[in-house]
Amino acid sequence: MxxxxxxxxxxxxxxxxxxxxxxxxxxxxxxxxxxxxxxxxxxxxxxxxxxxxxxxxxxxxxxxxxxxxxxxxxxxxxxxxxxxxxxxxxxxxxxxxxxxxxxxxxxxxxxxxxxxxxxxxxxxxxxxxxxxxxxxxxxxxxxxxxxxxxxxxxxxxxxxxxxxxxxxxxxxxxxxxxxxxxxxxxxxxxxxxxxxxxxxxxxxxxxxxxxxxxxxxxLDVAEYAEKQLDLWTDAVFDAICCSSVEDFESVYGIVVHELLNKDPRFSNLEKLDADVRKREEYFIRNSIRGMYEYVKENRI
CATH class of the missing domain: 3.60.15.10 (Ribonuclease Z/Hydroxyacylglutathione hydrolase-like)
Known part of the structure; x- marks a missing residue:
């Protein structure tokens, strides 16, 4: 407990x-x-x-x-x-x-x-x-x-x-x-x-x-959340438009690699314990899927 x-x-x-x-x-x-x-x-x-x-x-x-x-x-x-x-x-x-x-x-x-x-x-x-x-x-x-x-x-x-x-x-x-x-x-x-x-x-x-x-x-958490919403959505858009890939798995791989290099707080994923990191990878995929579907429907 x-x-x-x-x-x-x-x-x-x-x-x-x-x-x-x-x-x-x-x-x-x-x-x-x-x-x-x-x-x-x-x-x-x-x-x-x-x-x-x-x-x-x-x-x-x-x-x-x-x-x-x-x-x-x-x-x-x-x-x-x-x-x-x-x-x-x-x-x-x-x-x-x-x-x-x-x-x-x-x-x-x-x-x-x-x-x-x-x-x-x-x-x-x-x-x-x-x-x-x-x-x-x-x-x-x-x-x-x-x-x-x-x-x-x-x-x-x-x-x-x-x-x-x-x-x-x-x-x-x-x-x-x-x-x-x-x-x-x-x-x-x-x-x-x-x-x-x-x-x-x-x-x-x-x-x-x-x-x-x-x-x-x-305020600090909110400001960082704002930055992440823009950074992550833009990363999905760029992966689709600039990398000549559209299927989700390919986009997902490109986006995660990009974000681990550009998003300091997200890059702390690598500091999490292995089991917690595995859990997070499941939910990261779901978050990026939400952005992927949004970008496909509204920005392409």
Missing amino acids: SILRFSDDLCLIDLPQKLEGFRKFISAWVYTGDEYTLVIDPGPKSTIPLLVTSLRDMGIRDVDYVLITHIHIDHAGGLGEFLRHFENAKVLVNERGKEHLINPEKLWRGSLKVLGKVAEHYGIIDPVHPERFVDAIDGVEVLYTPGHAVHHQSYIVGDYLFVGEAFGVTHEVWDDVYQRPATPPKFVHEIAMDSVKKLKSVGKKKACMGHFGMLENS
Whole structure:
């Protein structure tokens, strides 16, 4: 069990999966303020027992609200199971995602199609009763940030900015950070960029990442995310237009080679442990595929 304490009112519970490299990747934020206790993104069903045990060990018997940044299975797949343990907890989620949590059949089928055995490991998505949802919470500011997914939103709670995957994915490496975009199909460059700019406009906050951990200066993460969205999309465009290749595998190879030389934070991929690097290579492929499909449809 790994509980990372960042301040008196905020900690992060690591939710490692029994999959190669899936450690310090999926997690749940826990905010314990004077007015309420919040859990942000409880994760998949597979690790709800770990999450519940961790909360109990922290002395938390009641959760007031669960904030969902987006409904992807690794962030919200275990919500239904989690709510069985905390019967008074209410849920705040984007309207576009709510219906899929009430009736998760389509979400589950889509997860199986995209993730296959990984989705099976995460566990089936249980439905959430409509009465568990709320439209707003005093003291929680909601920002619609659909760059990663149409149902993605971020939250401001005091000095904390819970960004889900709007800034991409980060991982500490020695005295530096690894960072990459999280841009699966159907990625739209303009929407992703607008989401980052919206988060940047709130000023300096502590960036609480969906994957993984906290970065003290949200403006720094946002500015780098902006650069990456442009750099990566341009790299895909150049690979298609200047290298006389169009099939995804060829484009992917060219783009990764280019980015490892031009993107300092992405080049920290080589500093990750071998199992974590293998996990990341799977998701990097998905991010580049999102950009590849966008470029083919909009820029060629």
